Amino acid sequence: MFSKACEYGIKATLFIALQSLQDQRVNLKDIAKEINSPVAFTAKILQQLAKNNIVDSVKGPTGGFQIEKKRIDKIRLSEIVSAIDGDAIYKGCGLGLKECNANKPCPLHNKFAIIRDDLKEMLEGTSLYELATGLEVGLTFLKR
């Protein structure tokens, strides 16, 4: 469904959000440990997230990653997914046709569009905040 990079990206962003809610900045090593991901690869993904203004990065000692508190309930999962995986998952044809729409649909078009649109709405309707709170109270988990 999502690429590995995107999975790491979502998990990393959620952990950063969780820590930012408690005014804590977190560094690469701690993020990778928390989400059980390869450190160097995670660094690349965090760079992408920073470039896309999804997270803020600070260099130097005591540096790391954070998200402005005010923005945590504004940022949607969809932003992370399109920053890393692009929007093929929202717009693309289930059978990979370049051109596939109501006018010239693939055999799966109608049935697939429903699922795809539900996924899109789910991602667009889900904020970092609501997912981070589940982590905060120990109801949900980022590894295992």
Next chain:
Amino acid sequence: MFSKACEYGIKATLFIALQSLQDQRVNLKDIAKEINSPVAFTAKILQQLAKNNIVDSVKGPTGGFQIEKKRIDKIRLSEIVSAIDGDAIYKGCGLGLKECNANKPCPLHNKFAIIRDDLKEMLEGTSLYELATGLEVGLTFLKR
């Protein structure tokens, strides 16, 4: 969503179903041309489909691929998908956790499970026959 192999597999199977409804057996070259796929790679996928008894193969001149007419409305898309991509798409965690269930869910578990289950039901509820008929009357397309 699906791998390229799976996309080709679905399209190839639908074309074979369409031709089988008209008592026509089709060969690799014609399939690849019809679904606009690389010939040799398509051959590999057809082998997999044959091994999984989704399509029948016949060697030699006049040989090719076909599906028993009676089975065309029995075979579901889900069979093709799990034969080629496995069942990660039905069972897997959206964030890639090894263990993710109601007991120990990832932050996305509840919302993701809905989408995933809808996809599963869609694929399990869709037969080759209903998709092939759309192709037959020129309502849907396998390329472009």
Next chain:
DNA sequence: TTTATATCGGACAAATTTATCCGAAATAAA
């Protein structure tokens, strides 16, 4: 000012997926 620590960014490597090639095996038809 120096040092230590953190991200940034580019080159490189490994693994996986996608794709090709070709001889072997089967088989229909000449």
Next chain:
DNA sequence: TTTATTTCGGATAAATTTGTCCGATATAAA
């Protein structure tokens, strides 16, 4: 029986994704 045609199956190659390494840059603190 021979020939031509088709799928089968294994080896190989190309492309993409995943993952590593390391010097450059920024910066907090001694």
